[in-house]
Amino acid sequence: MALPTGAGTETLHSHLYEDVDASQNLIVGVQHHVYTVLSVIVWCEVLNATTDFGYLRMIGYDNHNGASAQEVFMARFNIQVGETYVWNDKFSFNGAEPTGTNVFSASEQIAIAAQSGSVVQEIQFDMASTVDDFDVIVTYLDQDWT
Numbered sequence: 519m520a521l522p523t524g525a526g527t528e529t530l531h532s533h534l535y536e537d538v539d540a541s542q543n544l545i546v547g548v549q550h551h552v553y554t555v556l557s558v559i560v561w562c563e564v565l566n567a568t569t570d571f572g573y574l575r576m577i578g579y580d581n582h583n584g585a586s587a588q589e590v591f592m593a594r595f596n597i598q599v600g601e602t603y604v605w606n607d608k609f610s611f612n613g614a615e616p617t618g619t620n621v622f623s624a625s626e627q628i629a630i631a632a633q634s635g636s637v638v639q640e641i642q643f644d645m646a647s648t649v650d651d652f653d654v655i656v657t658y659l660d661q662d663w664t
Contacts, residue, residue, distance in 0.1 A: 527662045535654040537563070538643060544574075544656040547613030547638040554659040555641065558605040562597045566649035571596040574605060578639035579615035581630065586615055586637055614638050 535542050545553055560572055573594040580588040595603040615635035643654050 525662065525664055529660050529662075530657070531660055532655065532657045535643070535656075538645075538652045538654050539648055539650060541642055541644045542654065543640050543642055544654065545641040545658060547578075547611070547640060548662075549614035549633050549636065549638070550662070550664045551613035552610055552661040552663065553613060553641075554608060554610045554661070556606070556608060556657045556659065557655075558643070558657075559655045560595070560597065560603040560605075560643070561653045562599050562601050562603075562650075563653060564649065564651035565599055566647035568598060569596065570646040570650050572603065572643065572645045572650070572652055575642050575644065576611060576639065577642060578611065579630070579635070579637075586635070611639055611641070 533544065535544070544558065545555070547553065558574060562572075571594055574592045576590045576592060577587055578590065579586055580590070593603075593605055597603045612630070612633050614633040615637045616630040616633060617635040641656070643652070645652060
């Protein structure tokens with residue numbers, strides 16, 4: 519079965535990343551798409567030290583300062599070997615950044631939603647040490663408005 523694409527489509531996606539031991543893009547945005555993250559499940563397989571941690575971050579546009587490609591940290595967790603962390607708070611983000619605007623007015627909010635920039639936004643998983651090893655599953659909706 520082919521995956522429907524094009525303006526007005528909404529598709530459900532699930533990605534599995536096994537043995538993640540370095541920064542991993544979970545979702546890489548596409549201009550004129552809106553993504554709704556449904557869940558991220560992380561299982562710890564190996565830790566370099568019991569104090570090591572994993573974290574989720576978004577790389578994207580900072581509406582407060584009008585800056586591109588900024589890191590926004592969403593979660594940090596210190597699970598031990600054999601434990602699982604589940605993020606199941608739903609949130610949405612645009613696939614691409616706007617160009618040169620801060621959120622001060624209704625028209626600027628529309629400009630952000632229009633995603634006129636060419637820099638994509640991403641959700642990433644990372645960890646404290648490259649010796650650490652995690653399995654990660656992300657599930658999300660992709661709304662295509664191209």
